Amino acid sequence: MPEALDESDFRRLVASARWGDDHAWRTLVEHWTPRLFAFLHSRCRDPELSEELVQDVFVKVAQRLVDYDERGRFSSWIMLIAINRLRDEMRRRKRHARPVEHETLGALAGSTPSTAADAPGEQESRRALDEALRSLSEAERELLHLRHAVGLSFSDISELLGEPRGTLLARHHRVLGKLRAFLAPHDPNNPQEPNASSDEQGGAV
Amino acid sequence: MASHDTNPSTEAPIGGFDEAAFGDPQLEAQLTQHFARSADATGIDLSALAARVASVSAEELPSRVFRPRVRRFAPLQAVAVIAVGLVALRLLGPSPSPTTLDTGVLVASPIALPATVLADVDLLTRDMVVRERVISNLSGVADFECELESLFPEEEFRCDS
Numbered sequence: 001m002p003e004a005l006d007e008s009d010f011r012r013l014v015a016s017a018r019w020g021d022d023h024a025w026r027t028l029v030e031h032w033t034p035r036l037f038a039f040l041h042s043r044c045r046d047p048e049l050s051e052e053l054v055q056d057v058f059v060k061v062a063q064r065l066v067d068y069d070e071r072g073r074f075s076s077w078i079m080l081i082a083i084n085r086l087r088d089e090m091r092r093r094k095r096h097a098r099p100v101e102h103e104t105l106g107a108l109a110g111s112t113p114s115t116a117a118d119a120p121g122e123q124e125s126r127r128a129l130d131e132a133l134r135s136l137s138e139a140e141r142e143l144l145h146l147r148h149a150v151g152l153s154f155s156d157i158s159e160l161l162g163e164p165r166g167t168l169l170a171r172h173h174r175v176l177g178k179l180r181a182f183l184a185p186h187d188p189n190n191p192q193e194p195n196a197s198s199d200e201q202g203g204a205v
Numbered sequence: 206m207a208s209h210d211t212n213p214s215t216e217a218p219i220g221g222f223d224e225a226a227f228g229d230p231q232l233e234a235q236l237t238q239h240f241a242r243s244a245d246a247t248g249i250d251l252s253a254l255a256a257r258v259a260s261v262s263a264e265e266l267p268s269r270v271f272r273p274r275v276r277r278f279a280p281l282q283a284v285a286v287i288a289v290g291l292v293a294l295r296l297l298g299p300s301p302s303p304t305t306l307d308t309g310v311l312v313a314s315p316i317a318l319p320a321t322v323l324a325d326v327d328l329l330t331r332d333m334v335v336r337e338r339v340i341s342n343l344s345g346v347a348d349f350e351c352e353l354e355s356l357f358p359e360e361e362f363r364c365d366s
Contacts (some may be wrong), residue, residue, distance in 0.1 A: 002299040017266060017335075018266070019268055020266065022263060025259060025262075025263055029255050029259040029262065030252075030255045030259070033251055033258060034251045037249065037254065038241065041243065041247060050247075051249060051254055054258060055261060058259075058261075059261065059262045059265050062262045062264075062265035062267075065267055066267040069257045126239060126242070129235065129239050148237045148239075148240055149237075151237075151243075170227070171263060172228075173228075176229045179236075180232060183232075
């Protein structure tokens with residue numbers, strides 16, 4: 001597993017990679033690849049596209065490394081490149097996609113594949129969480145992905161999205177409340193009936 | 206495939222906001238696990254992906270992109286830099302004695318050429334002066350042509366006399 005790195009490590013590694021230190025560059029790539037993949041996959045739900053985009057992002061980062069302003073956070077910078085690359089690709093696909101492909105991106109978005117190791121109760125719990133996530137707005141899901149799929153701090157997200165940290169904390173708190181409310185009927189310890197209207201919700205998870 | 210550690214980092218309260226007060230550790234852990242499992246379930250080997258990506262993208266690093274270009278153009282650049290440097294030294298360098306005309310206009314000093322070049326120039330100048338005097342003393346066209354023939358035997362002048 002890649003070691004835990006922070007912003008000071010990123011600055012040091014970027015400076016070394018600029019001067020041709022392959023080890024520094026490999027360390028950055030190994031650290032960020034799983035995070036970028038998790039984020040991109042959570043947004044587009046297409047493993048192959050996510051792989052392709054991860055590579056694109058690193059090529060762009062390498063190309064722009066010479067212009068990178070070290071005063072900013074590397075986490076925010078690389079995620080901004082990833083988000084922009086994903087948006088470009090989604091726009092391109094939307095322009096050229098057949099209807100079924102567009103539908104696939106949205107409709108299949110909620111279905112997290114089950115693994116053989118999943119217990120029946122766990123599968124139900126994950127399915128409920130998928131549905132709960134689909135009930136959220138795009139901005140709310142993006143916040144959760146950045147925070148919990150990538151592991152960014154609220155300061156990173158604040159710089160990335162250009163929104164005050166306090167606003168993001170409040171939004172995150174509100175989103176967690178929505179999820180709790182959505183998941184409560186699915187909780188086996190909760191005596192209430194499961195929420196029958198959840199199938200009406202849609203959107204990428 | 207091992208999932209990466211994406212436990213969100215918590216920060217010290219900034220501007221009066223305490224993250225712990227806005228959180229729900231149990232639900233947040235559930236979300237982190239949910240996204241990690243979702244990525245794991247794709248079956249993509251992220252270690253292999255990272256190795257491949259590192260190799261491909263490393264070719265675009267500034268050190269790889271600029272070095273070959275510098276190597277390729279180094280001889281040409283060196284010649285150009287030396288030439289420009291020499292000209293700059295000649296134009297901007299210390300001149301022996303700037304000359305001022307009576308009108309007060311500052312004019313450039315003559316270029317100091319090497320002695321061998323000056324000697325050649327001197328010989329050429331003297332030769333031209335001699336030829337010019339000979340030609341100016343001619344009395345007619347025939348004499349002129351004959352003289353030209355003697356002065357410039359390599360050229361096709363015909364002396365009719």
